[in-house]
Amino acid sequence: MSAPAGPPDTGSDKLDRGVLKVAGVVVLGAIMSILDITVVSIALPTFQSEFNATYATVAWTMTAYTLALAAVIPISGWAADRFGTKRLYLTSLVLFTLGSVLCAMAWDIGPLIGARVLQGLGGGMLMPLGMTIMTRAAGPDRVGRVMAVLGVPMLLGPIGGPILGGWLIDVASWHWIFLINLPIGIVGIFAAWRVLPRDTEQPSETFDFLGMALLSPGLAAFLYGVSSIPEHGTVNNAEVLIPAIIGLALVVAFVFHALRKDHPLIDLRLFLNRHLTIAVVTMSLFIVAFMGAGLLFPGYFVQVRGESTLMAGLLIAPQGLGAMVTMPIAGRFTDKAGPGKLVLGGIVLIAIGMGTFTQLDADTPYGLLMGALFVMGLGMGMTMMPIMTAALASLTHGEVARGSTLMNIVQQTGGSIGTAVMSVILTNNIINNQSAATFYGAVQTQSEDQLPPDLFAAGQQALAEAFGNTYVVAVVLVLLCLVPAFFLPRSKQELRLDPREEGEGDASQAPPVVLH
Known part of the structure; x- marks a missing residue:
């Protein structure tokens, strides 16, 4: 093994060439992982016709990937410490690329779902490992900027996925939404092997097998139950309640276990850090x-x-453009002045942009909607990654891997809950309006052109209003974010200070963040 890499050069607050190279490798892996979620969502109708399967069956190509992510994310912090971030990152890229090839070779829906599990096992570790690698490479004074770089695929994935997936299916076949990962994966593996610093030997903690047995299946069962809500249209269903309750019970059991164990799978004592808790x-x-x-x-x-x-997908693109404008500026500002004021402003912009969608009609001008999406993107660039910075900047070297794992669990769980909640609210809004329900049913069977003109117009307007009413709930949830965001750090000194060591100096006294 080579000697450990020295501490990052934080004398300059700019991202040096070495950090930018590491960032390029990490972003490449993140793009593959995040794009794959949204690209496959576009292909579900194609899978239905190709494999002569029901929508509930082909939806497992999404669910299996999500559950594999949930199962593997909790162990990424321990595995990074035990095997080294470079080895684990390379392994994750290999698993993801191999899974992609197997997906493209699938001859039936069963093998496709199995290959998606393999993809998820690799993809689940790419984001938390990427966050750990970049945070250690840049040092505590530049966390905001590297988080801004990593935020690009997180924001553009949901936008670029539908565009890329729709285009590949139109011009080629569904196989290419997976085959495209092969050349990208090969480049990513080679780049990671050349660019990432060698891992150094270090003492490893005993693996928390009981914690693994509680948390990973607990998260998977809970998310399976939550993900089943849209299919059944209600929480009060055995297929929703049983796995969700079992999963929640396992997670609660893990909490009690983790608070008693010296080295748990996820260190819940990190919540003693007020900055991380608020974030x-x-x-x-x-x-x-x-x-x-x-x-x-x-x-x-x-x-x-x-x-x-x-x-x-093209109409949604202004959101990504807005995020690209503010994200680099937000990264620099966060490192210099803390994330608090920035996040508050970003949340307000998102609420203003999203508020436009509460007034949806059947003929709302596209210019207005694209402008609202652009404003939302400006807010997104000022919000997500500064929150990440607030969570990670005051952590010590040994806590970064566990902290990034914790934040990724929060993202995965929150995303699944949000998708399920909004789907159910929209479905109920449609069901409660006969015109909307009639028009929606015709759209699903591609027979809306057969409706009489008066029913078509009334149904189209009613369906638009159902979407608008659902956005009211989303805006309220966004505005609620202002309450905890008000307590985020509002200065560089406050951001770097570990709240568990108040009165003992600033973060310069904490163990340095170094590459390993």
Whole structure:
């Protein structure tokens, strides 16, 4: 093994060439992992016709990937410490790329679902490992900027996925939504092997087998129950309640176990850090609201306005452009002045942009909607990654891997809850309006053109209003984020200070963040 890499050069607050190279490798892996979720969602109707399967069956291609993510994320913090971030990152890329190839070779829906599990096992560790690698590479004074870099695929994935997936299916076949990962994966593996610093030997903690047996299946069961809500349209269903309750019970049991164990799978003592706790609460509310609302954007354009999936993806693109404008600025500002004021401003912008969608009609001008999405994107660039920075900046070197794992669990869980909640609210809004229900049923069977003109117009307007009413709930959830966000650090000194060591100096006294 080579000697450990020295501490990052934080004398300059700019990202040096070495950090940018590491960032490029991490972003490449993150793009593959995040794009794959949204790309596959576009292909579900194709899978139905290709494999002669029901929607509930092909939906498992999404659910299996999500459950594999949930199962593997908790162990990524321990595994990074035990095996080294470079080895584990390379292994994750190999698993994801191999899973992609097997998906493309699937001859039936069963093998496709199995290959998606393998993909999820690799993809689940890419994001938490990427956050750990980049945080250690940049050092505590530049966490905001590296989080801004990592935020690009997190924001653009839901936008670029529908565009890429729709285009590949139109010009080639469904196999290419998976085969495209092969060349990207090969480049990513080679780049990670060359660019990431070698791992150094270090003492490892005993693996928490009981914690693993409680948390991973607990999260998977809970998310399975939550993900089943849209299919059944209610929480009061055995297929929803039984796995969700069992999963929740296992997670609660893990909490009691983790608080008694010296080295648990996820160190819940991190919540003694006030900055991390506030960031987790803020992120939880934010992810539920934004990920849930994000599900509705393409639905409105496709189901109400009759656009193609590809066109819907293009119409949503201004959101990503807005985020690209503010994200680099937000990263620099967060490192210099803390995330508090920035996040508050970002939440307000998101609420203003999303508020436009509460007034949806069947003929709302596209210019107005795209402008609202751009404003939302400006807010997103000022919100998600600064919250991440608030969570990770005051952690010590040994806590970074566990902290990034914890934040990724929050994101995965919050995203699933948000998607389920908004789906059920939208479904109930449609069911409670006969015109909306009639029009929606016709859209699902692609027979809306057969409706009489008066029923078509009334149904289209009613369906648009159902989407608008659902956005009211999303806006309220976004505004609730202002409460915990108010307590985020508002200065660089406050951000770097570990609240568990008040009165003992600033973060310069904490163990340095170094590459390993």
